Amino acid sequence: MFARRRLSTRILVGSLLILAVTSVIGFVLxxxxxxxxIDSLSEHRAASIADIAASDPQIVAAMSAGDPHGGPDGVVQQVAQRIALASGASFVVVIDRKGVRHSHPFPTLIGQRVTEPIVALDGQTHFRIDPGSTGRSANALVPLKDSTGRRIIGEVSVGIADDQVVKQLISELSIFALYIGAALGVGVLASYVLAWRLKRSTFGLELEEIAGLLQDREAMLHGIREGVLAFDPSGRVSVVNDEARRLLGLGTALGSRLEDLLPDGxxxxxLAGDLGPDEIHVLTDSHCLAVNRMPVVLHGRALGAVVTVRDRTELVGMLRELDSVRGLTDALRAQQHEFANRMHTLAGLLELGEQQEALDYAVELASADRSRAEEVRERIGNSLMVGLLVAKCTVAAERGVEIVLDPASKLGTDPGHLRRLLTVVGNLLDNAVDAAAGSHPAKVRLLLAETEKAIKVRVADSGPGVPEDALAHIFEDGFSTRPDRGTARRGLGLAMVHRLVTRHGGTIDVSSGPGAVFTVVLPLPDNDPAPLGAVFTAAPPVLAFDTFDALEVLDGGGTRW
Known part of the structure; x- marks a missing residue:
């Protein structure tokens, strides 16, 4: 029923409830x-009365003498009752060191021991809330000393009845209740004015209508797994959802122009639609994005454009990983064929009884395999790079391409930029093998040279080379001179290598054909060493890069094939 009321009524009732609840809570606290x-004040008042009783000469004299005439009609009882009556105390009880009462509002308890210990024997005043035989009271206990004031002979316990405390509390709270009532009245008036002003600000729309509009907008923007940007006719961002902010690295983009949000690139x-109406694939520092821009026209009038951005990082990474697995499968298939041929040869020699020739053949095969790996190890000290090159050579041989390591190559066991070197070399060798596969002779030459100032990578192939008109676009996202293979998306490998190298202060160059030559120079020292235990692949599925300050690049020479 409350949900169907008008906005102004809801605000008024809600404000009243809040004010009422907070007022009650505040009043109770x-x-x-x-x-x-008040309890604390009553305890101190009781202590003052107890001090008066403990200093009364008649009580001191009687208690010092052991109260020989004690009892209901004794001196101690009479003086204590007189003090209690005059001060308004609930009771004044005098107790000796043994815990025996010498005065009490109930005469039958005089002469009996108290159950609790005599705490005032330490010479200090003690305070407590006592639920004793006369009812709840604010209690103070003070030491009772002899006439010399040196020896403690008992204690005096004085209590202020709880009904006196309650009366004082009610008297004080009634004043506060008037103040709270006045504040509640002011709050009611303020709530009514606020509800009236809010009703005008919402153009008469009720909460359900406002919520419906907001839900439709939020469902459209945040209920989809794509980034959405809308531009008004002047080119300013009018709508942007969270996914678009995440993928594009935008902050508060509303009302801004693209040139104020993103660098030229x-x-x-x-996003501006300068690359045509088709879907565009863009490689950023962290994502591979598919961008679509659609202009919005209503009644022949341009209202701006809507851009959708989809994250294709995982898909592209999986395709590249599939390519790597396919290459590994090809290498294993080639090794299987070669191993089967060798086993057949050995089996034939053994069947013919040529044991010595079979032994010589086995030794020759083992020496050839070792010599190939040792030849690479002589120049390349890092085992990860050696493993990468041996695997690439095996895959290339399956396609009829020979990879030759330049004799001038020299790389240490722990070179700088190791993460980037593995990515760069792997991608460049893959491209070179693809380019050289149709040529004769099909060769790829690799140079890896490390100096004190830089590491140089040079990959040359015997393919047709890069056309002159493609040199300016060879490192752009999505640009490729070869058709799609159906797995990994073309045009991203070189773009990724270019971005990786340049962001770490290096350079990458390419020569035109015939026979493309790619030259990469990475400066040393490496300010971003690879962590121990890191896993490297030639085609990493995650397209992520780090930004570092540019370093001085050594433009050294090298052997060109």
Missing amino acids: LGFAQRDE RLRRS
């Missing part, structure tokens, strides 16, 4: 705090 304060041009 104030009551507890005031009760504690392929990403900004694709």
Whole structure:
């Protein structure tokens, strides 16, 4: 029923409920705090009365003498009752060191021992809330000393009845109740004015209508797994959802222009529609994005454009990983064929009884395999790079391509930029083998040279080379001179290598054909060493890069094939 009321009524009722609840809570908390304060004052008042009783000469003299005439009609009882009556105390009880009462509002308890210990024997005043035989009271216990004031002969216990405390509390809280009532009235008036102003600000729309509009908008923007940007006719961002902010690295983009949000590049041009109406694939520092831009026209009038951005990083990574697995499968298949041929040869020699020739053949095969790996190890000290090159050679041989390591190559056991070197060499060798596969002779030459100032990588192939008109675009996202293989998306490998190298202060160059030559120079020292135990692949599925300050690049020479 409350949900169907008007907005102004809801605001008024809600404000009243809040004010009422907070007022009640505040009043209760104030009551507890005031009760504690009054209890504390009553305890100190009881202590003052107890001090008066403990210093009364008649009580001191009688207790020093052992109260020989004690009892209901004794001096101690009469003086204690007189003090209690005059001060308004609930009781004044005088107790000796043995715990025996010498005065009490109930005469039958005089002469009996108290159950609790005599705490005032330490010479200090003690306070407590006593639920004793006369009812709840604020109690103070003070030491009773003899006439010399040196020896403690008992204690005096004085209590202020709880009904006196309650009366004082009610008297004080009634004043606070008036203040709270006045504040509640002001709050009601303020709530009514606020509800009226809010009703005008919402153009008369009720909460359900406002919520419906907001839900439709939020469902459209945040209920989809794509980034969405909308531009008004002037080119300013009018709508942007969270996914778009995440993928494009945007902050508060509303009302801004693209040139104020993104640097000039392929990403900004694709969002602005400068690269055509087709779907554009863009490689950023962390993602591979598919960008679509659709202009919005209503009644022949341009209202801006809507851009959708989809994250294709995982898909591209999986395709590249599939390529790597396929290459590994080809290498294993080639080794299986070669191993089977060798086993057949050995089996034939053994069947013919040519044991010595079979032994010589086996030794020759083992020596050839070792010599190939040792030849690479002589120049390349790092085992990860050796493993990568041996695997690439095996895959290339299956396709009829020979990979030759330049005799000038020299790489240490722990070179700088190891993570980047594995990625760069793997991608460049894959491209070179693809380019050289149709040529004769099909060869790829690799140079890996490490100096004190830089590491140089040079990959040359015997393929047709890069056309002159493609040199300016060879490192752009999505650009490729070869058709799609159906797995990994073309045009991303060289773009990834270019971005990786340049972001770490290096350079990458390519020569035109025939026979493409790619030259990469990475400066030393490496300020981003690879962590121990890191896993490297030639085609990493995650397209992520780190940004570092540019370092000085050594433009050294090298053997060109």
